Amino acid sequence: MSTLAAGSIALPLNDQQLAKLHEAVVGLSAAQLTWVSGYVAGLAAADVEPAAPAAASAAELTVLFGSQTGNSQAIAAALAERARARGFATNLVSLADYRPANLKREMLISLIVSTHGEGDPPDDAELFHEFLQSERAPKLTNLRFSVLALGDSSYINFCQTGREFDARLAELGGERLMPLVECDLDYEDNAAAWSDAILAELPELLQPASSVPQLVAVKSISRFDKTRPFPAEVLVNQKITATESTKDVRHIELSLEGSGLGYDPGDSLAVIVRNPPELVTELCTELGFDADETVRIGNEVLSLHEALSAKLEITAGNLGFLRAWSQMSDADELSSLLASGANNALAEFLDTHQIIDIVRKYPAKVTAAAFVGCLRKLSPRSYSISSSLAANPDEVHLTVAAVRYEAFGSTHWGAASTHLADRVAAGDTVDVYVEANPRFRLPAEDVPIIMIGPGTGIAPFRAFIEERAARGATGRNWLFFGERSFRNDFLYQLEWLRHRKNGHLHRLDVAFSRDQDEKIYVQHRLLEHAQDVHRWLEEGAVVYVCGDAKRMAVDVHETLAEIIATQSGVSHDDAELRLKELRRAGRYQRDVY
């Protein structure tokens, strides 16, 4: 291609712009042109305008998102794209990058945010959330807003962050364009309806920015997602805890050959699975259903067996189900639990009761259709990727703890983890797609890193070390690992010993909680080495934490604060501030679940 011939397609550029563009690209080689096309597409995708013109906020839709695993971001991006395609000036910004000072000038905001931790905002929304809740938040009398909350109804603090944003924006004077919409893990339909509603309102609220449709840079999203996953072949399914272990942790290797899929160390893999067949049978028996009976889910008509096996969540309990079942069973205990507002009791109940436990404990006579109506859609599970592509081309590895336990007199299974552990073997395929995790990334090659990953939290650090070894990175690597027993549960022990020998793992400290009378965990090891940990931090180390969110991440956080406080002689509050700064600077990254 030598000229920018207009051809027959109506161009989104005027003559002047076209001339400038021509001038910029004339004489470039094919390779350079390819690069430029990517660069420009990238600009469009990131929506960073090369020379940011001061926008008249009145004329603009601001789409804000706070997202940990990318769901909210994807919804936000889609909404922004569609608005632009209709000619509306649209500003798509992550809450991490949004300047709170701009807030009082905003007139139209659509905010999409998920909830993480235990009712906490996603990392990228943390500071904005704090600002908004504070005294410093401005009056927002000109604002019209709409909030879409993403969440998971098996958590007690369902959509907590979205609710808080919604309530606070109103409190500050904003006017709701529409009521808050809460989405469960199967958020697609709700999200689409919410976006449609906003788009329908836009002509009333905004002037189209230009008469010609804007150039829409189609963001090159991964070819595979929730609705079109990649069927990856299982190469290895190997138990990596010893036979005598109390745990069953699997090392799973999947082939990405032919998919063109890539990932970076720190990313997760979403896995779409089928439910445990035993559980499907048990449920049908318990409720007196005929598994061959047909049921309807949305527009789809299928057998009850297939619905329970592949479409619906039948393991972990959730609030929605509990409410519905409470009505159906008319069980006083359930209704008073729900009515009590005792969040702890409710959370505890959901943590320890699967759906089958609830229907057994509080029997009800229901039809299959009614039962199916109470269940939410089966959602994919995330697993931290434990391999580096550089070290394992065309492969992705996972480290999966099989959830299997006895309770209420019967065996219980986790859906995804036992699917991977028990129901697939080498040669089978598993439906997967990559979930980018841009907030969990290796730093520059010469920067030291401290990785804290007990249990399956070790997974991304295997990827990190593999990556650094493959790239010959010079930064020092310090790993903290913990499990129950040295003999039985030292995940990837042989690999760590090899990395240590080859100089890729500079320090490894281990805590095996059950090898001695007193329980020793990673945070105890951190404290033992407080001076060194602090020195590494002073030397610019990045700290990573991965694994259990409920206890471990909390204890490790406390310990890091304590180390900073004692080692640099500051108050605990100042240490907390310092951690917050580290977090903002990307030097304290967490991937906890």
Added chain:
Amino acid sequence: MSADGVSVVERIKARSGHLRGTLAQSLADPLTGALSEDDTQLSKFHGIYQQDDRDVRSERKRQRLEPAYRFMIRARVPGGVLTPAQWLNMDDIANAYANGTLRITARQALQLHGVIKWRLKETVAAINAGLMDTLAACGDVNRNVMAPPLPQLSALHREVQEHAGALSAHLTPATSAYHEIWLDGEKLTDGRADKEPIYGDTYLPRKFKSTFAVPPQNDVDVFSQDLGFVAIAEGGGIAGFNVTVGGGMGMSHGEPETYPRLADVLGFCTPGDVLKIAEAVVTTQRDFGDRSNRKRARLKYTIEDRGVAWFREQVAARSGVTLDAPRPFRFVANGDVYGWQQDDRGLWHYTLFVENGRVKDSGELQLMTGLRAIARMHDGEFRLTPNQNLIISDVTDAGRASIDALLDEHGIDNRIRASALRLNSLACVGMPTCGLAMAESERYLPTLLDRLESLLVECQLETSPITMRMTGCPNGCARPYIAEIGLVGKGPGRYNLYLGAGFAGDRLNCLFLENADENEIVGALTPLIRKYAKGRNDGERFGDFLVRTSVVRAVAAGRDFHAAAML
């Protein structure tokens, strides 16, 4: 072998600072249950072998876990004599730190299995607290010194026992590394101040084994040892010793330049010259033993290669002692005599059959518990025999009854049940602890014997002693090459069958069948045992019978061991 001609182990010894190496660091490394590779060579000198549970070796590899490293600790028991208190101490340690069993070895020592690295120091300290030690129980030094426990000859036994104690002390390494690493804890030196007057800085080229024997019993298998002193009794005391040198069992499959060898009788010395002679033998081997090839580094090859005459001159020159011509002596058997026996002082001794030396509780047979109970009430001694058995020694008339009661109470009544073949059998440890095992041994011999016993009953041979020994590999720890029936592991479930050794451990056996599985072994032995039952002369031993009837040839010397089975 390394470039400078000495073996890798020689170099490790040389730079170890008198056996320190980096043991202290290895013990402190929290990421592996193993020692560094070099340190695994050095720990042996401290009585500690790194092993792993071979039953789970391959599955752990797939699990990306290191092998289940475990340590064997061998406590020295010179002459096999220990007090009930020491027994109780070892019993406690076995239960607290090891796998809950004790193993009486073929050289009268006690082994613990299954100690993890993190418990090694405590274990060794606890053994020492019981006034026993583990130094030089393994390694390229003089090992536990054997002496016959011989209850029926207790006066001689006591005298020989004193010599054994003195020899053991004389040849114990002088390094302070043992105390520094295991007992004192803190103050570690580099070992440069240590001097090894007998061994020198690199110790011996290979392990070294010595024993005393008192004819007519050859329970110590004196001909299998590097150095032996055969007591010559005169008027109730010891006139002196015939010195034997150059015995050894170990060989490697497929390497005919390695072979078992019976010791030569060098000459006769007086009791006062024992230590001088021993030191001269040790230093000759120190200076002339092969330090480049560990497979040919034992004294037996030094003597084989240079000749007995040369060796005798060396010993004479170094000790200043000229040996007399050997005195006549005769051995009748190398097994133990079971049950109660009374000595010249009127004290009783009970020799207990401990199958393959393993002291543990299993089902009805509460051996470990029973011996603990006996140790609690017993005020005599315990003696370990070279046949892996135990003698409850120095029991009064009154004590006998209570010991009998305890034996019965704990199901330890083997006097009645076991066949003479079983009572004369030995198996080495083998799987799952021994890193060198090619086939099962201790865990398997009892079931093979079950099968053979029905044959013995059919042939009415159940009370005729036949010696049978099994090892999991050709190293020969249960001295299989001097058993009338020897089985030596070649691979899982496969053994070489050797036949025709002398009943008193005085003639090597001869290869009869190679690489045989259980059915082939039983199939080969069945007609031979039937023939023996019918055709033996009065008092003729199984091994002698097989040689006389030309089933196998008589192997005259170690170097002929690999010659064709029948000439």
